[in-house]
Amino acid sequence: AQRVTQPEKLLSVFKGAPVELKCNYSYSGSPELFWYVQYSRQRLQLLLRHISRESIKGFTADLNKGETSFHLKKPFAQEEDSAMYYCALSGTYKYIFGTGTRLKVLA
Amino acid sequence: SQTIHQWPATLVQPVGSPLSLECTVEGTSNPNLYWYRQAAGRGLQLLFYSVGIGQISSEVPQNLSASRPQDRQFILSSKKLLLSDSGFYLCAWRYRGPLHFGNGTRLTVT
Numbered sequence: 001a002q003r004v005t006q007p008e009k010l011l012s013v014f015k016g017a018p019v020e021l022k023c024n025y026s027y028s029g030s031p032e033l034f035w036y037v038q039y040s041r042q043r044l045q046l047l048l049r050h051i052s053r054e055s056i057k058g059f060t061a062d063l064n065k066g067e068t069s070f071h072l073k074k075p076f077a078q079e080e081d082s083a084m085y086y087c088a089l090s091g092t093y094k095y096i097f098g099t100g101t102r103l104k105v106l107a
Numbered sequence: 108s109q110t111i112h113q114w115p116a117t118l119v120q121p122v123g124s125p126l127s128l129e130c131t132v133e134g135t136s137n138p139n140l141y142w143y144r145q146a147a148g149r150g151l152q153l154l155f156y157s158v159g160i161g162q163i164s165s166e167v168p169q170n171l172s173a174s175r176p177q178d179r180q181f182i183l184s185s186k187k188l189l190l191s192d193s194g195f196y197l198c199a200w201r202y203r204g205p206l207h208f209g210n211g212t213r214l215t216v217t
Contacts, residue, residue, distance in 0.1 A: 006150075009148065034205055034206075036205075036206075043208055043209075043210055043211075044151075044197070044208045045208075046205040046206070049204075049205055086150060086151065088206070093139060093156060093158050093164070094153065094156065094164075094166075095139075095141060095153065095156070095199075095201065095206055096153050097143075097150050097151040097153075098150055099148065099149055099150035100150045100151075
């Protein structure tokens with residue numbers, strides 16, 4: 001079965017502290033994994049995809065097939081990073097999301 | 108460039124009334140189309156997806172249905188709305204890559 005788990009509903013960190021948003025997945029084939037972000041009153045938008053292996057807004061995510069994880073990391077959180085973050089998994093056609101983690105960066 | 112249009116932005120409907128939400132995509136051909144419901148604490152729940160005209164896959168058996176009468180048109184419908192159908196509905200498209208979302212429809216069933 002195709003499944004995405006984000007165990008934390010809310011993560012609060014202080015500005016300048018490291019951030020790690022957890023994502024675990026279940027999929028029998030070779031998945032394509034993504035992180036999406038939704039800022040207040042804005043449309044859901046793509047942040048990262050694992051095949052790109054890039055850093056966007058200081059965020060990175062590495063696919064760990066052994067642990068079936070795709071955690072999102074940033075070494076130094078900024079207040080503007082406060083948003084809702086969703087991990088997503090794409091199979092051949094289905095595209096499913098985790099329940100999301102709200103990140104609050106405190107001044 | 109590709110764009111996605113979803114309407115209406117907000118809708119208030121009484122229980123038992125019908126529903127029709129429409130989504131259209133411009134600037135691409137043969138996209139995969141998706142309907143999601145977004146609820147606090149439940150993330151984005153995949154409702155339906157379509158890989159071609161007339162092809163609909165249902166993920167959650169419920170009071171809703173979807174249709175794709177044209178390549179770039181995706182419609183979410185209900186014959187009789189329930190209170191539990193209230194929520195925020197998102198349409199999305201993709202073509203070999205990430206999803207692109209519409210602005211969503213806030214549906215309130217009263």
